[in-house]
Amino acid sequence: MAGAQPVARRFGAVLPLLKGVVVLAAVLLAVELLVIAFDIRPYVLPRPSAVLEAILRTPAAYRDAMVRTGLETLLGFGAGALFGIWIGIAFSRLRFLRETIFPIFIVSQTIPVIAFGALVVMWFGNTILAKAVIVFYLTFFPVTVNALLGMRAVDEKQVQLLRSFGASDREIMRKLRFPTALPHIFVALRIASALGLAGAVVGEWFGDTTGLGVLLLQGMYAENMVAIWASILCSAVLGVAFFAAIGLAEKRIVFWGGESA
Protein backbone atom coordinates (compact mmCIF):
# COMPACT_ATOMS: atom_id res chain seq x y z
CA MET A 1 0.00 0.00 0.00
CA ALA A 2 2.71 2.42 1.01
CA GLY A 3 4.93 1.50 -1.93
CA ALA A 4 2.13 1.43 -4.46
CA GLN A 5 1.68 5.15 -4.81
CA PRO A 6 5.31 6.16 -5.54
CA VAL A 7 5.54 3.43 -8.17
CA ALA A 8 2.35 4.61 -9.80
CA ARG A 9 3.63 8.15 -9.65
CA ARG A 10 6.95 7.30 -11.26
CA PHE A 11 5.15 5.44 -13.98
CA GLY A 12 2.84 8.43 -14.45
CA ALA A 13 5.87 10.63 -15.06
CA VAL A 14 7.37 8.24 -17.61
CA LEU A 15 4.09 7.66 -19.43
CA PRO A 16 4.17 10.79 -21.64
CA LEU A 17 7.73 9.94 -22.67
CA LEU A 18 6.64 6.41 -23.52
CA LYS A 19 3.78 7.75 -25.60
CA GLY A 20 6.21 10.03 -27.42
CA VAL A 21 8.48 7.12 -28.27
CA VAL A 22 5.55 5.10 -29.59
CA VAL A 23 4.33 7.99 -31.73
CA LEU A 24 7.86 8.58 -33.07
CA ALA A 25 8.18 4.91 -34.01
CA ALA A 26 4.83 5.04 -35.78
CA VAL A 27 5.84 8.14 -37.76
CA LEU A 28 9.15 6.56 -38.80
CA LEU A 29 7.34 3.42 -39.92
CA ALA A 30 4.86 5.48 -41.93
CA VAL A 31 7.69 7.39 -43.64
CA GLU A 32 9.44 4.11 -44.38
CA LEU A 33 6.31 2.73 -46.05
CA LEU A 34 5.69 5.96 -47.98
CA VAL A 35 9.25 6.03 -49.31
CA ILE A 36 8.90 2.44 -50.48
CA ALA A 37 5.38 2.87 -51.86
CA PHE A 38 6.15 6.00 -53.89
CA ASP A 39 9.67 4.91 -54.74
CA ILE A 40 11.17 8.15 -53.45
CA ARG A 41 14.84 8.52 -54.35
CA PRO A 42 17.31 8.35 -51.42
CA TYR A 43 18.73 11.82 -52.27
CA VAL A 44 15.27 13.32 -51.77
CA LEU A 45 14.27 11.38 -48.70
CA PRO A 46 16.13 8.30 -47.49
CA ARG A 47 14.33 5.45 -45.78
CA PRO A 48 14.37 5.81 -41.95
CA SER A 49 15.75 2.29 -41.70
CA ALA A 50 18.74 3.37 -43.82
CA VAL A 51 19.24 6.35 -41.52
CA LEU A 52 19.14 4.16 -38.42
CA GLU A 53 21.50 1.75 -40.08
CA ALA A 54 23.96 4.56 -40.76
CA ILE A 55 23.86 5.56 -37.11
CA LEU A 56 24.40 1.98 -35.99
CA ARG A 57 27.32 1.57 -38.38
CA THR A 58 29.33 4.29 -36.62
CA PRO A 59 27.61 4.67 -33.27
CA ALA A 60 30.65 6.25 -31.59
CA ALA A 61 30.65 9.20 -33.99
CA TYR A 62 27.01 10.01 -33.33
CA ARG A 63 27.33 9.36 -29.59
CA ASP A 64 30.34 11.68 -29.32
CA ALA A 65 28.54 14.32 -31.34
CA MET A 66 25.49 14.13 -29.12
CA VAL A 67 27.57 14.28 -25.95
CA ARG A 68 29.50 17.26 -27.26
CA THR A 69 26.49 19.23 -28.47
CA GLY A 70 24.53 18.21 -25.38
CA LEU A 71 27.29 19.46 -23.12
CA GLU A 72 27.51 22.79 -24.97
CA THR A 73 23.77 23.22 -24.63
CA LEU A 74 23.72 22.20 -21.00
CA LEU A 75 26.52 24.58 -20.03
CA GLY A 76 25.07 27.55 -21.86
CA PHE A 77 21.51 26.75 -20.83
CA GLY A 78 22.41 26.32 -17.16
CA ALA A 79 24.32 29.58 -17.07
CA GLY A 80 21.64 31.38 -19.08
CA ALA A 81 18.83 30.13 -16.86
CA LEU A 82 20.60 31.10 -13.64
CA PHE A 83 21.66 34.47 -14.99
CA GLY A 84 18.18 35.09 -16.39
CA ILE A 85 16.49 34.35 -13.07
CA TRP A 86 19.02 36.37 -11.13
CA ILE A 87 18.80 39.42 -13.37
CA GLY A 88 15.01 39.06 -13.47
CA ILE A 89 14.94 39.32 -9.67
CA ALA A 90 17.28 42.30 -9.81
CA PHE A 91 15.09 44.01 -12.41
CA SER A 92 11.95 43.41 -10.40
CA ARG A 93 13.50 44.93 -7.28
CA LEU A 94 15.50 47.80 -8.77
CA ARG A 95 13.53 50.08 -11.00
CA PHE A 96 16.68 51.92 -11.99
CA LEU A 97 18.22 48.76 -13.47
CA ARG A 98 14.95 47.90 -15.20
CA GLU A 99 14.84 51.25 -16.92
CA THR A 100 18.50 51.44 -17.94
CA ILE A 101 19.76 47.90 -18.60
CA PHE A 102 16.60 46.22 -19.85
CA PRO A 103 16.41 48.23 -23.11
CA ILE A 104 20.02 47.25 -23.81
CA PHE A 105 19.04 43.61 -23.37
CA ILE A 106 16.27 44.02 -25.88
CA VAL A 107 18.61 45.63 -28.41
CA SER A 108 21.13 42.82 -27.84
CA GLN A 109 18.47 40.30 -28.83
CA THR A 110 17.92 41.98 -32.18
CA ILE A 111 21.44 40.98 -33.26
CA PRO A 112 21.03 37.78 -35.32
CA VAL A 113 22.76 34.88 -33.62
CA ILE A 114 24.72 34.15 -36.83
CA ALA A 115 26.37 37.58 -36.77
CA PHE A 116 27.00 37.22 -33.09
CA GLY A 117 28.40 33.70 -33.56
CA ALA A 118 31.25 34.90 -35.76
CA LEU A 119 32.24 37.38 -33.09
CA VAL A 120 32.11 34.85 -30.29
CA VAL A 121 34.33 32.43 -32.19
CA MET A 122 36.84 35.25 -32.75
CA TRP A 123 36.82 35.92 -29.01
CA PHE A 124 36.80 32.43 -27.58
CA GLY A 125 38.28 30.36 -30.43
CA ASN A 126 37.01 26.92 -31.41
CA THR A 127 36.31 25.94 -27.83
CA ILE A 128 33.31 24.46 -26.10
CA LEU A 129 33.09 27.78 -24.26
CA ALA A 130 32.36 29.65 -27.51
CA LYS A 131 29.27 27.48 -28.16
CA ALA A 132 28.18 27.70 -24.56
CA VAL A 133 28.32 31.49 -24.83
CA ILE A 134 26.09 31.41 -27.92
CA VAL A 135 23.62 29.14 -26.11
CA PHE A 136 23.77 31.44 -23.09
CA TYR A 137 23.01 34.45 -25.31
CA LEU A 138 19.92 32.72 -26.68
CA THR A 139 18.78 31.39 -23.30
CA PHE A 140 18.99 34.15 -20.75
CA PHE A 141 16.67 36.63 -22.42
CA PRO A 142 13.39 34.68 -22.41
CA VAL A 143 14.14 33.59 -18.86
CA THR A 144 14.78 37.17 -17.75
CA VAL A 145 11.59 38.43 -19.36
CA ASN A 146 9.42 35.70 -17.88
CA ALA A 147 11.01 35.85 -14.43
CA LEU A 148 10.33 39.58 -14.36
CA LEU A 149 6.79 39.08 -15.62
CA GLY A 150 6.13 36.34 -13.08
CA MET A 151 7.36 38.35 -10.16
CA ARG A 152 5.21 41.29 -11.14
CA ALA A 153 2.17 39.04 -11.56
CA VAL A 154 2.04 38.54 -7.80
CA ASP A 155 -1.23 39.27 -5.98
CA GLU A 156 -0.78 42.64 -4.23
CA LYS A 157 -3.11 41.46 -1.45
CA GLN A 158 -0.71 38.65 -0.67
CA VAL A 159 2.13 41.15 -0.53
CA GLN A 160 0.09 43.24 1.91
CA LEU A 161 -0.67 40.20 4.04
CA LEU A 162 3.00 39.33 4.33
CA ARG A 163 3.82 42.93 5.11
CA SER A 164 1.22 42.90 7.88
CA PHE A 165 3.11 39.95 9.36
CA GLY A 166 6.17 42.19 9.40
CA ALA A 167 7.94 40.62 6.39
CA SER A 168 10.86 42.46 4.79
CA ASP A 169 11.18 42.94 1.02
CA ARG A 170 13.71 40.13 0.93
CA GLU A 171 11.33 37.74 2.69
CA ILE A 172 8.51 38.74 0.39
CA MET A 173 10.78 37.96 -2.56
CA ARG A 174 11.77 34.58 -1.19
CA LYS A 175 8.48 33.40 0.18
CA LEU A 176 6.08 34.95 -2.31
CA ARG A 177 7.39 36.58 -5.47
CA PHE A 178 9.87 33.92 -6.50
CA PRO A 179 7.48 30.95 -6.06
CA THR A 180 4.78 32.92 -7.89
CA ALA A 181 7.21 33.46 -10.78
CA LEU A 182 8.27 29.80 -11.02
CA PRO A 183 5.54 28.66 -13.45
CA HIS A 184 6.38 31.60 -15.74
CA ILE A 185 10.07 30.79 -15.49
CA PHE A 186 9.43 27.19 -16.55
CA VAL A 187 7.56 28.32 -19.65
CA ALA A 188 10.68 30.29 -20.58
CA LEU A 189 12.97 27.35 -19.82
CA ARG A 190 11.06 25.17 -22.29
CA ILE A 191 11.41 27.78 -25.02
CA ALA A 192 15.03 28.40 -24.09
CA SER A 193 15.99 24.71 -24.27
CA ALA A 194 14.91 24.48 -27.92
CA LEU A 195 16.57 27.79 -28.76
CA GLY A 196 19.73 26.76 -26.94
CA LEU A 197 20.12 23.51 -28.83
CA ALA A 198 19.72 25.34 -32.12
CA GLY A 199 22.36 27.80 -30.95
CA ALA A 200 24.80 25.03 -30.13
CA VAL A 201 24.35 23.37 -33.55
CA VAL A 202 24.74 26.65 -35.41
CA GLY A 203 27.69 27.60 -33.22
CA GLU A 204 29.55 24.51 -34.39
CA TRP A 205 29.28 25.70 -37.98
CA PHE A 206 31.77 28.43 -37.17
CA GLY A 207 34.42 25.78 -36.68
CA ASP A 208 34.76 22.66 -34.61
CA THR A 209 35.68 19.00 -35.05
CA THR A 210 32.91 17.20 -33.18
CA GLY A 211 29.23 17.84 -32.63
CA LEU A 212 25.93 17.44 -34.42
CA GLY A 213 26.43 20.71 -36.29
CA VAL A 214 29.73 19.41 -37.60
CA LEU A 215 28.11 16.15 -38.75
CA LEU A 216 25.37 18.13 -40.49
CA LEU A 217 27.92 20.25 -42.30
CA GLN A 218 29.99 17.23 -43.33
CA GLY A 219 26.86 15.50 -44.62
CA MET A 220 25.95 18.57 -46.61
CA TYR A 221 29.41 18.94 -48.20
CA ALA A 222 29.45 15.24 -49.06
CA GLU A 223 25.86 15.47 -50.34
CA ASN A 224 25.19 12.51 -48.12
CA MET A 225 21.44 12.62 -47.50
CA VAL A 226 21.52 9.71 -45.07
CA ALA A 227 24.19 11.36 -42.90
CA ILE A 228 22.19 14.62 -42.83
CA TRP A 229 19.07 12.83 -41.72
CA ALA A 230 21.00 10.85 -39.15
CA SER A 231 22.26 14.12 -37.63
CA ILE A 232 18.76 15.56 -37.69
CA LEU A 233 17.41 12.51 -35.91
CA CYS A 234 20.11 12.74 -33.22
CA SER A 235 19.36 16.45 -32.76
CA ALA A 236 15.69 15.64 -32.36
CA VAL A 237 16.42 13.01 -29.73
CA LEU A 238 18.60 15.46 -27.84
CA GLY A 239 15.96 18.18 -28.09
CA VAL A 240 13.21 15.89 -26.85
CA ALA A 241 15.41 14.73 -23.98
CA PHE A 242 16.02 18.32 -22.85
CA PHE A 243 12.38 19.22 -23.18
CA ALA A 244 11.28 16.13 -21.25
CA ALA A 245 13.82 16.76 -18.48
CA ILE A 246 12.51 20.28 -18.03
CA GLY A 247 8.94 19.03 -18.08
CA LEU A 248 9.77 16.49 -15.39
CA ALA A 249 11.46 19.13 -13.22
CA GLU A 250 8.47 21.42 -13.72
CA LYS A 251 6.05 18.74 -12.57
CA ARG A 252 8.04 18.20 -9.40
CA ILE A 253 8.78 21.82 -8.58
CA VAL A 254 5.58 23.56 -9.73
CA PHE A 255 3.37 20.75 -8.44
CA TRP A 256 0.50 23.11 -7.61
CA GLY A 257 -0.15 23.68 -11.29
CA GLY A 258 0.88 27.29 -11.45
CA GLU A 259 -2.36 28.77 -10.18
CA SER A 260 -1.70 31.05 -7.29
CA ALA A 261 -5.27 31.02 -6.01
Added chain:
Amino acid sequence: MNMPMTHPSTMEPAMTPAEEPILDLRRLSKTFGEVQALNGVDLAVQPGEFVTVVGPSGCGKSTLFNIVAGLEEPDAGSVLRFEGQSVHARQLLGQVSFMPQRDLLLAWRNVIDNAILPLEIEGANKAEARAEAQRMLPEFGLAGFADKYPHELSGGMRQRVALMRTFMFKRDLMLLDEPFGALDALTRTMMQRWLLDVWQKHKRTVLFITHDVDEAIFLGDKVLVMTARPGAIKLSRKVDLPRPRGADLVTSPEFISLKRELLDAIEEESMKTFGPASH
Protein backbone atom coordinates in the same frame (compact mmCIF):
# COMPACT_ATOMS: atom_id res chain seq x y z
CA MET B 1 -26.75 50.13 30.90
CA ASN B 2 -23.06 50.08 31.67
CA MET B 3 -23.09 46.64 33.25
CA PRO B 4 -20.09 44.37 32.67
CA MET B 5 -20.33 42.02 29.76
CA THR B 6 -21.65 38.60 30.42
CA HIS B 7 -18.70 36.48 29.49
CA PRO B 8 -18.63 32.94 30.79
CA SER B 9 -16.50 32.37 33.85
CA THR B 10 -13.62 31.04 31.76
CA MET B 11 -12.97 34.55 30.53
CA GLU B 12 -10.86 37.15 32.25
CA PRO B 13 -12.63 39.11 34.98
CA ALA B 14 -15.04 41.61 33.52
CA MET B 15 -13.37 44.81 32.42
CA THR B 16 -13.98 48.14 33.98
CA PRO B 17 -14.51 51.20 31.80
CA ALA B 18 -11.37 52.71 33.35
CA GLU B 19 -9.19 50.15 31.61
CA GLU B 20 -7.13 51.55 28.77
CA PRO B 21 -8.36 50.64 25.29
CA ILE B 22 -6.02 48.45 23.25
CA LEU B 23 -6.92 50.45 20.15
CA ASP B 24 -8.02 54.05 20.25
CA LEU B 25 -8.72 56.04 17.09
CA ARG B 26 -9.67 59.70 17.20
CA ARG B 27 -10.54 61.99 14.30
CA LEU B 28 -9.03 59.40 11.97
CA SER B 29 -9.27 60.54 8.34
CA LYS B 30 -7.90 59.26 5.08
CA THR B 31 -7.95 60.91 1.69
CA PHE B 32 -6.87 59.31 -1.58
CA GLY B 33 -6.26 62.17 -4.01
CA GLU B 34 -9.68 63.73 -4.45
CA VAL B 35 -11.60 61.06 -2.62
CA GLN B 36 -12.09 61.18 1.10
CA ALA B 37 -12.50 57.62 2.34
CA LEU B 38 -12.64 58.26 6.07
CA ASN B 39 -13.67 61.42 7.85
CA GLY B 40 -13.09 61.58 11.58
CA VAL B 41 -13.50 58.02 12.79
CA ASP B 42 -13.64 57.78 16.60
CA LEU B 43 -13.37 54.26 17.86
CA ALA B 44 -12.07 52.53 20.97
CA VAL B 45 -11.65 48.81 21.48
CA GLN B 46 -11.15 47.41 24.99
CA PRO B 47 -8.88 44.42 25.57
CA GLY B 48 -10.75 41.15 25.08
CA GLU B 49 -13.64 42.86 23.36
CA PHE B 50 -15.28 41.57 20.16
CA VAL B 51 -16.24 44.63 18.13
CA THR B 52 -18.07 44.30 14.82
CA VAL B 53 -18.26 47.01 12.17
CA VAL B 54 -21.10 47.20 9.65
CA GLY B 55 -21.77 49.78 7.00
CA PRO B 56 -22.97 50.33 3.46
CA SER B 57 -20.62 49.13 0.75
CA GLY B 58 -17.84 51.55 -0.12
CA CYS B 59 -17.98 53.23 3.29
CA GLY B 60 -14.25 52.89 3.87
CA LYS B 61 -14.32 49.82 6.13
CA SER B 62 -11.41 48.23 4.36
CA THR B 63 -9.44 51.48 4.40
CA LEU B 64 -9.96 51.59 8.15
CA PHE B 65 -8.59 48.07 8.45
CA ASN B 66 -5.63 48.75 6.22
CA ILE B 67 -4.68 51.63 8.49
CA VAL B 68 -4.98 49.57 11.65
CA ALA B 69 -2.99 46.76 9.99
CA GLY B 70 -0.23 49.28 9.27
CA LEU B 71 -0.59 49.18 5.48
CA GLU B 72 -1.76 52.78 5.00
CA GLU B 73 -0.94 55.97 6.89
CA PRO B 74 -3.92 58.12 7.93
CA ASP B 75 -4.06 61.83 7.09
CA ALA B 76 -2.20 64.27 9.30
CA GLY B 77 -4.16 65.23 12.39
CA SER B 78 -5.49 61.75 12.93
CA VAL B 79 -4.80 60.12 16.28
CA LEU B 80 -3.89 56.47 16.29
CA ARG B 81 -3.18 54.94 19.69
CA PHE B 82 -2.25 51.32 20.21
CA GLU B 83 -1.74 49.79 23.67
CA GLY B 84 -1.64 53.26 25.19
CA GLN B 85 0.98 54.64 22.78
CA SER B 86 0.48 57.12 20.00
CA VAL B 87 1.85 55.39 16.88
CA HIS B 88 2.32 55.75 13.15
CA ALA B 89 0.36 53.17 11.19
CA ARG B 90 3.54 51.58 9.83
CA GLN B 91 4.64 50.81 13.40
CA LEU B 92 1.69 48.44 13.53
CA LEU B 93 3.18 46.18 10.83
CA GLY B 94 3.80 42.89 12.57
CA GLN B 95 1.86 44.02 15.67
CA VAL B 96 -1.68 43.16 14.66
CA SER B 97 -2.92 39.89 13.21
CA PHE B 98 -4.75 40.76 10.07
CA MET B 99 -7.02 38.55 8.03
CA PRO B 100 -8.16 39.97 4.69
CA GLN B 101 -11.35 39.00 2.88
CA ARG B 102 -9.78 36.36 0.67
CA ASP B 103 -7.83 33.51 2.24
CA LEU B 104 -4.69 34.38 0.19
CA LEU B 105 -3.16 30.99 0.94
CA LEU B 106 0.11 30.23 -0.81
CA ALA B 107 -0.54 27.49 -3.38
CA TRP B 108 2.86 25.85 -2.88
CA ARG B 109 2.49 25.44 0.87
CA ASN B 110 0.42 22.77 2.54
CA VAL B 111 -2.04 23.50 5.35
CA ILE B 112 0.58 23.39 8.10
CA ASP B 113 3.12 25.51 6.25
CA ASN B 114 0.48 28.09 5.33
CA ALA B 115 -0.57 28.32 8.96
CA ILE B 116 2.98 28.86 10.24
CA LEU B 117 3.85 31.52 7.64
CA PRO B 118 3.63 34.44 10.11
CA LEU B 119 5.69 32.54 12.70
CA GLU B 120 8.31 31.81 10.06
CA ILE B 121 8.51 35.51 9.24
CA GLU B 122 8.88 36.26 12.95
CA GLY B 123 11.91 33.97 12.92
CA ALA B 124 10.40 31.19 15.03
CA ASN B 125 11.80 27.67 14.98
CA LYS B 126 10.11 25.93 12.07
CA ALA B 127 9.89 22.50 13.67
CA GLU B 128 8.32 23.90 16.83
CA ALA B 129 5.90 26.04 14.83
CA ARG B 130 4.86 23.00 12.79
CA ALA B 131 4.33 20.96 15.95
CA GLU B 132 2.18 23.71 17.40
CA ALA B 133 0.15 23.98 14.21
CA GLN B 134 -0.30 20.22 14.23
CA ARG B 135 -1.79 20.45 17.73
CA MET B 136 -4.15 23.23 16.67
CA LEU B 137 -5.54 21.42 13.61
CA PRO B 138 -8.45 19.63 15.33
CA GLU B 139 -9.67 22.82 16.95
CA PHE B 140 -9.92 24.39 13.50
CA GLY B 141 -11.65 21.37 12.03
CA LEU B 142 -8.61 20.49 9.96
CA ALA B 143 -7.49 17.25 11.60
CA GLY B 144 -6.02 14.95 8.97
CA PHE B 145 -5.57 17.77 6.45
CA ALA B 146 -2.06 18.79 7.50
CA ASP B 147 -0.44 17.74 4.22
CA LYS B 148 -3.17 18.96 1.87
CA TYR B 149 -2.53 21.83 -0.49
CA PRO B 150 -4.96 24.75 -0.94
CA HIS B 151 -6.25 23.50 -4.30
CA GLU B 152 -7.37 20.30 -2.56
CA LEU B 153 -9.54 22.14 0.00
CA SER B 154 -13.08 23.54 -0.08
CA GLY B 155 -13.75 27.24 0.37
CA GLY B 156 -14.80 26.80 4.01
CA MET B 157 -11.68 24.82 4.79
CA ARG B 158 -9.40 27.31 3.12
CA GLN B 159 -11.01 30.01 5.22
CA ARG B 160 -10.34 27.98 8.37
CA VAL B 161 -6.70 27.61 7.38
CA ALA B 162 -6.55 31.38 6.94
CA LEU B 163 -8.15 31.85 10.37
CA MET B 164 -5.73 29.41 11.91
CA ARG B 165 -2.87 31.36 10.35
CA THR B 166 -4.33 34.51 11.92
CA PHE B 167 -4.65 32.85 15.33
CA MET B 168 -1.13 31.46 15.18
CA PHE B 169 0.20 34.99 14.76
CA LYS B 170 -0.30 35.68 18.45
CA ARG B 171 -1.13 39.33 18.69
CA ASP B 172 -3.54 40.88 21.16
CA LEU B 173 -5.57 42.53 18.41
CA MET B 174 -7.06 40.57 15.53
CA LEU B 175 -8.54 42.25 12.47
CA LEU B 176 -10.96 40.12 10.50
CA ASP B 177 -12.23 41.62 7.25
CA GLU B 178 -15.42 39.80 6.19
CA PRO B 179 -13.80 36.42 6.72
CA PHE B 180 -17.02 34.54 5.94
CA GLY B 181 -18.28 36.78 3.16
CA ALA B 182 -17.64 34.28 0.39
CA LEU B 183 -19.13 31.25 2.16
CA ASP B 184 -22.61 29.79 1.72
CA ALA B 185 -25.16 30.59 4.45
CA LEU B 186 -24.96 27.24 6.23
CA THR B 187 -21.17 27.08 6.35
CA ARG B 188 -21.15 30.68 7.46
CA THR B 189 -23.41 29.99 10.45
CA MET B 190 -21.25 27.06 11.50
CA MET B 191 -18.10 29.17 11.15
CA GLN B 192 -19.59 31.99 13.25
CA ARG B 193 -20.39 29.67 16.17
CA TRP B 194 -17.04 28.05 15.84
CA LEU B 195 -15.26 31.43 15.79
CA LEU B 196 -16.97 32.41 19.05
CA ASP B 197 -15.78 29.17 20.67
CA VAL B 198 -12.23 29.73 19.52
CA TRP B 199 -12.30 33.39 20.53
CA GLN B 200 -13.53 32.63 24.04
CA LYS B 201 -10.75 30.12 24.46
CA HIS B 202 -7.95 32.28 23.13
CA LYS B 203 -9.02 35.56 24.76
CA ARG B 204 -8.08 37.86 21.90
CA THR B 205 -9.43 41.25 21.04
CA VAL B 206 -11.28 41.18 17.74
CA LEU B 207 -12.27 43.89 15.32
CA PHE B 208 -14.52 42.28 12.73
CA ILE B 209 -15.84 43.81 9.52
CA THR B 210 -19.01 42.50 7.95
CA HIS B 211 -21.89 43.71 5.84
CA ASP B 212 -24.23 41.20 7.48
CA VAL B 213 -26.16 42.71 10.41
CA ASP B 214 -27.12 39.29 11.82
CA GLU B 215 -23.48 38.32 11.89
CA ALA B 216 -22.49 41.60 13.51
CA ILE B 217 -24.99 41.19 16.38
CA PHE B 218 -24.46 37.46 16.79
CA LEU B 219 -20.70 37.83 17.22
CA GLY B 220 -20.14 41.24 18.76
CA ASP B 221 -19.94 42.72 22.25
CA LYS B 222 -20.38 46.01 20.47
CA VAL B 223 -21.64 46.84 16.97
CA LEU B 224 -20.46 49.95 15.16
CA VAL B 225 -22.39 51.29 12.18
CA MET B 226 -20.42 53.37 9.70
CA THR B 227 -21.76 56.24 7.66
CA ALA B 228 -21.67 56.33 3.87
CA ARG B 229 -18.41 57.63 2.42
CA PRO B 230 -16.56 59.49 3.77
CA GLY B 231 -16.76 56.94 6.54
CA ALA B 232 -17.24 57.79 10.19
CA ILE B 233 -18.87 56.00 13.11
CA LYS B 234 -22.61 56.73 12.97
CA LEU B 235 -23.77 54.55 15.80
CA SER B 236 -22.29 52.36 18.50
CA ARG B 237 -24.46 49.78 20.26
CA LYS B 238 -23.53 47.42 23.06
CA VAL B 239 -24.87 43.92 22.53
CA ASP B 240 -25.98 42.72 25.98
CA LEU B 241 -26.90 39.25 24.87
CA PRO B 242 -25.69 36.35 26.99
CA ARG B 243 -22.77 34.20 25.97
CA PRO B 244 -22.26 31.50 24.90
CA ARG B 245 -24.63 32.35 22.08
CA GLY B 246 -26.67 29.68 20.36
CA ALA B 247 -28.50 29.50 17.07
CA ASP B 248 -31.87 30.33 18.67
CA LEU B 249 -30.54 33.75 19.68
CA VAL B 250 -31.27 35.24 16.29
CA THR B 251 -35.03 34.86 16.80
CA SER B 252 -35.12 36.37 20.32
CA PRO B 253 -36.99 39.71 20.72
CA GLU B 254 -33.85 41.52 21.96
CA PHE B 255 -31.97 40.41 18.89
CA ILE B 256 -34.78 41.46 16.56
CA SER B 257 -35.19 44.90 18.06
CA LEU B 258 -31.46 45.54 17.96
CA LYS B 259 -31.38 44.37 14.36
CA ARG B 260 -34.26 46.72 13.49
CA GLU B 261 -32.41 49.68 14.95
CA LEU B 262 -29.15 48.85 13.19
CA LEU B 263 -30.83 48.15 9.87
CA ASP B 264 -32.59 51.52 10.01
CA ALA B 265 -29.29 53.25 10.60
CA ILE B 266 -27.62 51.39 7.72
CA GLU B 267 -30.51 52.03 5.38
CA GLU B 268 -30.41 55.72 6.14
CA GLU B 269 -26.75 55.72 5.13
CA SER B 270 -27.31 53.60 2.03
CA MET B 271 -29.95 56.08 0.88
CA LYS B 272 -27.33 58.81 0.94
CA THR B 273 -25.39 56.84 -1.64
CA PHE B 274 -28.21 55.55 -3.80
CA GLY B 275 -31.10 57.90 -2.94
CA PRO B 276 -30.65 60.83 -5.31
CA ALA B 277 -30.01 58.60 -8.31
CA SER B 278 -33.08 56.41 -7.77
CA HIS B 279 -35.60 59.27 -7.98
